[in-house]
Amino acid sequence: MSILDELEWRGLIAQTTDLDALRKDLEGPEQLTLYCGFDPTAASLHAGHLIPLLTLRRFQEAGARPIVLAGGATGQIGDPRDVGERSLHSVETVTEWATRIRGQLERFVTFDDSPTGALVANNLDWTGNQSVLTFLRDIGKHFSVNVMLGRETVKRRLAGDGLSYTEFSYLLLQSQDYLELYRRYGCRLQIGGSDQWGNIVGGADLIRRIDGGTAHALTTPLVTDSEGRKFGKSTGGGNIWLDPELTSPYAWYQYFVNVSDADVGTYLRLFTFLPREEIEELEKETAERPHLRLGQRRLAEELTTLVHGPDATAQVIAASSALFGRGELGELEAATLTAAMAEVPVTDTSLDAGSTIVDLLVGTGLVESKGAARRAVKEGGAYVNNGKVDDEEWTPSADDLLAGGWLVLRRGKRNLAGVRVAG
């Protein structure tokens, strides 16, 4: 199966320029070089970024050479989006983020001396010292404002709050990137999320206009769940991040374990490298024995390994089975419990401190405020060692302590935390 057929089957192709032309290039004698850019709009990439990033890797495994581009320049400008004008971050911040994101990008493609060895680029390298006159003469002249005004996002913004010249110019910068990589490395395919379609095609056009070359565009779909919600938002609404400091491996694993039945097959195809037969088997399992959650478990395991490595994965699986298992928490050994607690937020207290259930819930960060903690208790959503606590004034006693002096706190069904109690 060719790489394009593979992507097609996985549901990874949203839009492409002439597919047959691209297919010919992929099958031709000359190796294809492709790129995908990631703007540092935050300190870390999030789960949604994984789709184009892993697609880059799929191309690499199929014999193409990938370039990962950190948008040190474009990240300072900001792509226009529907929600309105962005607030600019300081240059120092963007530079710092670009460095961190570059480090993350490097983990998902292979760097070696082979022909498929990946390259890393930063568009600040060719824009940082570029004069505005050069830019306007060499690049700007090839863009028609009439056409730019017709872009969907621009139209929506003009109909709404308007947009700045800065964001309006974004297209030109990204188009220039494609041209630059085409010239430097013969890069002839750019991929990205479907929201990047206009920017990618803009670059392909520029390459044709200036250098008379042919370049392709391919976008991956914007992933939403069966509810139409944007993928990668945690239950609280925040992004789930690749950075383990921002989203712990445990939280990352749990996110995928909780994917709904309706989405698990789609996600397995989009996010994992499992072969087709295996995915179809898992989909069949999900349909026939949904309560076993084999699809979800496998999805979570694959993705945690991919992002955090096999050791972290083994730990979070062990912790999950200890905390969600059918067994009694009281029967767990101190070592097992301590290992599990390492995966969830923990707070310290002592029996003398007189911390109430409300204090403990707030202390572990399971709830945001004391008011919310009281509410949780009142609503019957607060548990200690799997037992419901319905008194706001409840304080732990020596009898409550599990092996190793632990208390397992839970809010709702699946939000867990640990309390380490000093004698």
Place this chain on the structure above:
RNA sequence: GGCAGGUUGCCCGAGUGGCCAAAGGGAGCGGACUGUAAAUCCGUCGGCUUAGCCUACGAAGGUUCGAAUCCUUCACCUGCCA
């Protein structure tokens, strides 16, 4: 530059002097049911030292016993005119 309209809680949106921590919807959160799923139903949804107090209706002042609501100035947005 002129005229008109607008800026409300996470989002949308009602509210034109006290009954407003602010209707309604969405999202979120909790419970029931389940399978750490979906759907459904019920509850909840600013903070705190919680019968009270503090913060909040673009910003700063003012009027008033009392302002999200009235007045003044400023900022931003939208529309029409120049």
